[in-house]
Amino acid sequence: MADCPTPLSRMDSRLATEAIFDSGLGDLFNIRIAGNVVSDQGHGPPCDNLGAIVEPIAVSVRAETETSSDRVGANEAFVRKVTVMNVRRSMEQVRERSGTLRKLIDEGKIQLVGGIYDVSTRKVEFLDPA
Numbered sequence: 001m002a003d004c005p006t007p008l009s010r011m012d013s014r015l016a017t018e019a020i021f022d023s024g025l026g027d028l029f030n031i032r033i034a035g036n037v038v039s040d041q042g043h044g045p046p047c048d049n050l051g052a053i054v055e056p057i058a059v060s061v062r063a064e065t066e067t068s069s070d071r072v073g074a075n076e077a078f079v080r081k082v083t084v085m086n087v088r089r090s091m092e093q094v095r096e097r098s099g100t101l102r103k104l105i106d107e108g109k110i111q112l113v114g115g116i117y118d119v120s121t122r123k124v125e126f127l128d129p130a
Contacts, residue, residue: 004029007115008090020117020124060086087114087127 006029007017017023017030060082061071067078091114095102104110114127 006031008032008094015117015119020122056089057082057086060089063089083116084127087116090114 005021005023005027007021008031009017017028018025021028063085064071064078064081066081067075071078073079091112094112095105101110101112105112113129115124116127117124
C-alpha cells in the first residue's frame with residue numbers, strides 16, 4: 001500500500017484538502033472535525049455545543065503569555081501565536097490519546113506534521129517538529 005497522507009481539518013472548511021495539496025480524489029484520507037480540535041471520541045465536539053468548540057481553543061489563547069496587551073483577533077501576531085500553539089497542542093493530544101499512532105510515530109513508520117493553511121497566499125506552512 002502506498003503512503004496515504006491524512007489531513008486533519010475543519011469540518012466547515014470551504015476548501016477541499018485535495019485542492020490545497022493538488023491531489024486527486026482518493027489520494028488523501030481526510031478527517032474533518034468541528035472546531036479543528038481533538039476530542040476523546042476521535043472527532044470534534046458536537047456542532048451545536050459552541051462551548052465545546054471554543055474551550056479547547058481558549059486553552060491556547062490563555063497559554064499564549066508573550067502578548068500582554070491587544071490580545072484580540074485583529075492583532076495578527078497574537079492570532080498567529082495562538083494558531084501555532086493550537087496546532088502543536090492538537091498534535092500532542094493525538095500522540096497522548098492514541099497508543100497506536102504514538103507507537104507508529106515512535107517506530108518511524110508514520111510522521112505527525114502540523115500545518116497551517118494561509119487563505120491569502122494559498123500555501124500550507126508546515127511546522128517544525130516540537
